[in-house]
Amino acid sequence: MSNDGFNPNTGDIYHPSPETVAAAHIKDYEAVYQKAVDDPLAFWAERAETLSWYQKWDKVLDDSDAPFYKWFVGGKTNIVLNALDRHQTTGRRNKLAIIWEGEDGEKRTLSYWRLSQEVCKFANVLRSMGVQKGDTVTIYMGRTPEVVIAMLACAKIGAVHSVIYGGFSEQAIADRIDDAKSRVLVCSDGAWLRGKIVPLKENVDKALERSPMVEHVIVVRRTGHEINMEQGRDYWYHDLMSLPVASNKARTEVMDAEDPLFILYTSGTTGKPKGILHTHGGYQVYTSTTLEWVFDIKDEDRYWCAADPGWITGHSYIVYAPLILGATSIIYEGAPTYPYPNRWWKIVEEYGVTILYTAPTAIRGLMRFGDAWPNRHDLSTLRLLGSVGEPINPEAWKWYHRVIGKERCPIMDTWWQTETGGFMITPLPSVALKPGSATRPFPGIVVDVVDEEGNTCAPNEDGKLVIKTPWPGMLRTVYGDPERYKAQYWSAYKEQGWYLAGDSARRDEDGYIWVIGRIDDVIKVSGYRLGTAEIESALVSYKDVAEAAVIGVPDELRGNVIHAYCILVSGATPDDALIKALKEHVRHEVGPIAVPTSIEFVDKLPKTRSGKIMRRVLKAQAQGLPVGDLSTLED
Ligand code: WT7
Secondary structure: OOOOOOOOOOOOOOOOOHHHHHHHOOOOOHHHHHHHHHHHHHHHHHHHHHOOOOOOOEEEEEEOOOOOOEEEEEEEHHHHHOHHHHOOOOOHHOOOEEEEEEEOOEEEEEHHHHHHHHHHHHHHHHHHHHOOOOOOOEOOOOOOOOHHHHHHHHHHHHOOEOOOOOOHHHHHHHHHHHOOOOOOEEEEEEEEEEEEEHHHHHHHHHHHHOOOOOOEEEEEEEOOOOOOOOOOOEEEHHHHOOOOOOOOOOOOEEEOOEEEEEEEOOOOOOOOOEEEEHHHHHHHHHHHHHHHOOOOOOOOOEEOOOOOOHHHHHHHHHOOOOOOOOOOOEEEOOOOOOOOOHHHHHHHHHHHHOOEEEOOOHHHHHHOOOOOHHHHOOOOOEEEEOOOOOOOOOHHHHHHHHHHHHOOEEEEEOOOOOHHHHOOOOOOOOOOOOOOOOEEEOOOOEEEEEEOOOOOOOOOOOOEEEEEOOOOOOOOEEEOOOHHHHHHHHOOOOOOHHHHHEEEEEEEOOOOOEEEOOOOOOOEEOOOEEEHHHHHHHHHOOOOEEEEEEEEEEEEEEEEEEEEEEEEOOOOOOHHHHHHHHHHHHHHHHHHHHHHOOOEOOOOOEEEEEEEOOHHHHHHHHHHOOOOOOOOOOO
């Protein structure tokens, strides 16, 4: 929600029922947390032992070149060995891995056996196109099984995938392709959203005009509408998958634990997108452990993470961790309200969903339609609920708990980041909950709330959230930019060697963490992470705009919305037509999620003497709050 003065600590505590505790993997959080603190390396080694390795590691952690930490050094593995291969010789091969439903009502299921066959076929297709270990492949698709197949096929052959969220458009796609240096791109013709087609291939065509690096485009047919297919560059997925070369047997590449698995771009403080790099070994250990303990995954579960595979939530908790654990996942393509606001509740009833994981913005959005929609459906299979992406306001938490969970399902409010790979601050089912707090750190994770000097803040005092020791799921670097990795995450508390999360937080008397929001130039809109710089550079790339600044303004539904200030070039007319044109321009350049809700034309922007825009001043002004210290203001 807002970054200012938000303290949802209402004093409410929700204790887990004895049945929930009895069923939980971890019944005594304190004991397990303590065990991990006492000997973190033994703790993580024990977790890694639960997975398959071609060759065991020599060393759990190498911290000799910190902050470039290495985990399970010398270990040989491949995340696909754990996500698919090892299930093929057990009864699990007959289990459903994915239950998919399109927004248009189309349905498909894939067993572990079938999924593995599709992955092998596509791995062979990629290999036949010359994709080799270490090459990057860009993926830009809607929520269909093929996005999962494409990601796993890359991992299987040791290629590094870079998935771009389907809500991004032209410039954003081009920037990410260029940074990742991808020669191959996998996309779909389109995706269904709110009854309309999202023109994914068209966006790709336009992006490729700006980014000539891509040689081959593989197109999955989903919507079937007319698209442009460029001879010699574009191929249909189904054509390639029926070639003899696409055999259903493929070798899984043996990878070093520290070999890259994927790059995922996220917004930071500068305009250049930041490619967060994760690796095979540590990431598989961290994501599977966190999912198993937090969502308490069991064989009989039907688990639904309603995020998009294009974000880290989808990477870790739709694709990799559930498959490693042999879970059955639901994937739904479209909008929660299409054709009616009961679509999700219908899915829960129809598939007997037991675990639902979503974002506060979606909960608030569905809450607006009232209780009658969920009440029409049998939601009695649900046993655990989850929330992620931004702080959840207690009102939404309580609605989710009462109307969806029928006061029976604990809510796992998971705080984490693209950079962390998996949940960091989160309840386990056996932990008492406070609405609005992500509660306590996961076992093996040491967090603190500190002031500028690094002193631990007093209870309920605002400070910066830091992570004090390394963990296996941590990012390894910013792709192609190790200096940025150091500067961004490890320079604020360099002496101490702590990771700076970029959030402000408070810790209460019980040690519960309350995350307040971002302290950098990142805006969370509907839980999506956007950088001010990316939106600003889209605005100034429009001919009439000389300078621009954007800020996040608190919004009841979306957490924040974007407000933009523009200084125009002389001669430009500041009218409604221009506002409309600018919104359209941002939609094309960055994507629909980045479009400012309001645009204001101004003559000046508050700047420091060194020329940095003081967004803090703009923010305070926009909300009618005191502007604070202006001593560094230029004018
Ligand atoms: C930022 C990271 C998809 C995984 C998370 C999004 C905010 C995330 C919570 C939460 C309060 C949260 C933080 C964080 N955030 N989860 N449960 N409570 N804030 O990953 O896009 O990298 O964004 O999301 O501000 O720094 P991301």
